[in-house]
Amino acid sequence: MPTRASTPAEKPSASTEYIPRTDSLASLQLAAGACKGCDLYQRGTHVVFGEGPRSARLMLVGEQPGDQEDRAGKPFIGPAGRLLDRVLAQVGLDRGEVYVTNTVKHFKWEARGTRRLHVKPSASEVQACRGWLLAELAAIKPTMIVCLGAVAARSLLGRTFSVTRSRGLVIGDTAWAPWLMATYHPSALLRMPDEAAREAALAHFTDDLRRASETLAGLKASRAS
Numbered sequence: 001m002p003t004r005a006s007t008p009a010e011k012p013s014a015s016t017e018y019i020p021r022t023d024s025l026a027s028l029q030l031a032a033g034a035c036k037g038c039d040l041y042q043r044g045t046h047v048v049f050g051e052g053p054r055s056a057r058l059m060l061v062g063e064q065p066g067d068q069e070d071r072a073g074k075p076f077i078g079p080a081g082r083l084l085d086r087v088l089a090q091v092g093l094d095r096g097e098v099y100v101t102n103t104v105k106h107f108k109w110e111a112r113g114t115r116r117l118h119v120k121p122s123a124s125e126v127q128a129c130r131g132w133l134l135a136e137l138a139a140i141k142p143t144m145i146v147c148l149g150a151v152a153a154r155s156l157l158g159r160t161f162s163v164t165r166s167r168g169l170v171i172g173d174t175a176w177a178p179w180l181m182a183t184y185h186p187s188a189l190l191r192m193p194d195e196a197a198r199e200a201a202l203a204h205f206t207d208d209l210r211r212a213s214e215t216l217a218g219l220k221a222s223r224a225s
């Protein structure tokens, strides 16, 4: 059985005057394309909105698009996405049935020679984008949310949430879904230089996604019986 924990109070919501009041994902995506809620729109190629079926029971929330996602306008298609897809398949989750999105919808980067390197979004950029994430949550109404990394977890659970301390803990009765869990970000795994540490973290990440899969499967089975 998943561990129940009390949910930290929801943070005050972000300024939302630029977010249309609709639960149409297509309308939200269109409006997000014109978002100027923070300055990141000036450097991004595309706004990268979430992707997946409206009926998804599982919603994965990453940090922000990377270089490849920014160019294609699709979430998690680069190296982190490939690792995510591999682990999802390993634990019996079909990416085609999952809604995948990011906390911040534009790529924040700095030039290093010809490369565009990821820069962590600031608290104000996360806050400016929070209304889009809340709108996606309201439209999808997932049964379970998995936050990938601290930026996603803190956007929903508050700034003091620690992924290192609370990774894998299934939190019940949240404001947005019956279940929520935070785990590592796949990019963090790819960046770990020490092979043994990377393998250990990958095993934890896989266990966490397996727990998410089992929680969803358990709920499905208990509804059917």
Ligand code: URA
Pocket: 062, 063, 064, 065, 066, 069, 074, 075, 076, 077, 078, 080, 081, 102, 187
């Ligand atoms: N990292 C993220 O957090 N999101 C993506 O879409 C790609 C990499």
